[in-house]
Amino acid sequence: MELKFKFLGKSCWILDIDNKVKIGSNPSFNVKKGSDTKFIEPHDEAFKNVKLWLITECTPNSFDEEGAKVIELDSKIIARKECGKLLRDKKNSNIYFLDWFKKIEFEIKGYKIIVEGVPTYKGGGFLSSPILGKANGYLLTVIDNENKRKRIYVTGETIYQENIIKTLIYYPIDLMITNIENIKNNYFSGEKTMDLVMLNSFIRTLNPKEVITIFSKGEKARKEIQKYIELIEIGEEKNIY
Template sequence: MEFKFKFLGKTCWFLEVDKKFKIGCNPSFILKKNSDVKLVSPMDDSFKNIKLWLITECNPDSFDEEGVKVIEDEAKIVSRKECGKYLRDKKNANIYFVDWFKKIDLEIKGYKIVVEVIPTYKGGGFLSNPILGKANGYLVTIVDRLGKIKRIYVTGETIYQENIIKTLIYYPIDIMIANIGHIKNSYFSGEKSMDLVMLNSFIRTLNPTEVITIFSKGESSRKEMKKYIELIEVGEEKDI
């Protein structure tokens, strides 16, 4: 199987499979005032032929009312029930609200696709809950007409956590798409997401064949992060 990955900004991207169809993640276009986050235009051809959308959580960096407009009516959508408020008008779409550890079987263009929801965890400050609202990661297993199997792990916004590893450790991971975040410096209530140490822990334990690292923040933060790790740029394509 041949893949092409393109980063579209925030936590949005697509993965094209054998030039037949695309799997997309997290369409979102609304920006905060004075934001320096770059985005690919919703009018771009990148958003055509996306037959499966994976939505990790219902927050402004992942999904919003503008993002839903790029989803084609016949597309399949895997999401959390909290995102249903944006999907009421998608009458012809196949929408699946799936919680942790559940899986669904799909068929797209003759390919069998199994989507399993992987838990995500968000650590916080001293007084914050260790799980700050549920979100979904995804293990996507693609089987082509010849029976060839590829597995893609989409981390979503998560910290490194043993329960994630227990779910994935027995699968060979061909592609890991990892969301690098940052730490808001508050001892009492700060939210912590995946940092470079956690990313390396994921890589060491899961040993994925290919790792794609995305960074959803603005250009000033991106410039600082690039001192430490190679990041795929907004609008950049990568053949896998």
């Protein structure tokens, strides 16, 4: 089974399975005035014929009104219930609101695709404990008609947390798609987000065969973080065998 990953900017990407089934995540196109954030425009062919969309959270950087417009009416959509307000016009779509630890299974063009909601955590400063965020990570298991399978872990916007590891530790992960936000967090102030230490902890404990790291902020910040880690570029494709 061959997977082809393409990063479209912000936290949006497309995963193509054997050139037969396309899975997408987090279409979002609005940016703040003066922002240097870049992305692939919504009229691009990459957004065509996506059969399954995974929405990790309902925030402007992950999913917005313009992003909802690129989702075709025959697409299946998995999201949290907080995203329902942006999906009201998708009356003919198959919309599924998935909570943590719940599973849903689809048959799409001869592939069985199992999606499980995985916890995400966000936290405040040094004296704060991680708090439950209104967001999902996802574990995808894709099985073809020869019973070959691939497992893909989509972290979403999260910090490293032991409860996530407990959910995933017994699964062999073929591909981990992870969002990184900082080089190093300041634990005494501000919101904690994924940094290099946390990313390395995920890799060390889950031991995925392949890791794709995406950075959703502006180009100036991207250049700074690229001094320390390889990031997939906007529009870049990567094959995973």
